Amino acid sequence: TTMLWNDRLVKKEEIKLSIEDRGYQFGDGVYEVIKVYNGSMFTVTEHIDRFYESAEKINIVIPYTKDVLHKMVYDLIEANEIVNGYVYFQITRGSSPRAHAFPQPTTEPVFIAYTMKGERSxxxxxxxxxxxxxxxxxxxxxxxxxxxxxxxxxxxxxxxxxxxxxxxxxxxxxxxxxxxxxxxxxxxxxxxxxxxxxxxxxxxxxxxxxxxxxxxxxxxxxxxxxxxxxxxxxxxxxxxxxxxxxxxxxxxxxxxxxxxxxxxxxxxxxxxxxxxxxxxxx
Ligand code: PMP
Incomplete structure (x- = not known):
């Protein structure tokens, strides 16, 4: 399967995440789940807007425009040939030696996205x-x-x-x-x-x-x-x-x-x- 690792489409095995990622140590990040029906994302604009709003509320700056993120996620769904299922994505504040306060200087956020197949219940x-x-x-x-x-x-x-x-x-x-x-x-x-x-x-x-x-x-x-x-x-x-x-x-x-x-x-x-x-x- 293909996943998104920051802005790159890669094989799952290629992804390397740090044990010092603040997502792993503090849950310091935000996420979204979008449903795919018949190859199309449902209410994609609303989900992407909420993703940026959630990130902003915890002072994470997403390093892509909404349009670029939309295209990245769309390409992922195509790469995995998802007809009915979900796309999950998250961003964390990035990796830094463990300390509660935000790292200074600011770390690079880490973005991950992957797809799941699934039919309606x-x-x-x-x-x-x-x-x-x-x-x-x-x-x-x-x-x-x-x-x-x-x-x-x-x-x-x-x-x-x-x-x-x-x-x-x-x-x-x-x-x-x-x-x-x-x-x-x-x-x-x-x-x-x-x-x-x-x-x-x-x-x-x-x-x-x-x-x-x-x-x-x-x-x-x-x-x-x-x-x-x-x-x-x-x-x-x-x-x-x-x-x-x-x-x-x-x-x-x-x-x-x-x-x-x-x-x-x-x-x-x-x-x-x-x-x-x-x-x-x-
Ligand atoms: N509340 C909580 C706590 C949730 O995790 C979710 C699922 N994302 C919802 C409500 C429903 O939100 P949505 O309709 O955007 O999936």
Missing amino acids: IENFEKGVKAKFVEDIRWLRCDIKSLNLLGNVLAKEAAQQAGCYEAIQHRGEIVTEGSSSNMYGIKDGVLYTHPTNNLILHGITRRVIMSLCEEIGLSVIEEAFTTEQAIDMDEFFMSSTSSEITPIIQIDDSIIGNGKPGEWTRKLQAAFDARVQQLGSL
Whole structure:
């Protein structure tokens, strides 16, 4: 397989990373994941914009223009002949003897990208999944798509140990987001989701969903809801690049609605599929 190592397409075996890379020692970097449908990247501009925003928030200067990065990633997908799958990329602050403060003089950031093949999880989309409430113990800059994912890792592990697909994190009573997804409840024909502040990642799929709600005439209130309100919702679902719109039919021991993906959720899924189809025809 071919990967990107800084601005070069190379074989995986050629890549040499330092044990003093700050990504390795401090999680000092940011990343993105973009879905590839039928050879095209979905919402690529939004993902690249967020990558630059995340990097800027931690004072990493990406040494390429957005257009150049877009082309590099596109060439990688072509080189690996990815039809359906993902492209992952990350940048770290670079390599320097271990010390917490930023290295002086500034190090060269290290960029890595690779692709993965993968088909859509149709069964989850159709049947829905179970989720588990997990206390949100992460830091207060969850808006940054940081390589520091320990809180997210522990939350997902707790969910999977309990036989659940995803964790629903909450700070005290307030539901924030999943371990790698955003969360939504629908009650009496209104969709509720946590506002985009420092406590959640501003999901790209979430942005698409906000536009789809307008398209299908579903009212949205971007207000946080509690765990108690969550289990009383008529419908519940999660969203992410890989999980798209995945219905949640059970949280811990509580069945949501009638235990099946809800009407509005299905409409959103259909509208989402239409967006993906449009991409293929471009
Ligand atoms: N929240 C977190 C913590 C995530 O890791 C992700 C996945 N990137 C999301 C939300 C969903 O974001 P997106 O729709 O951009 O994949």
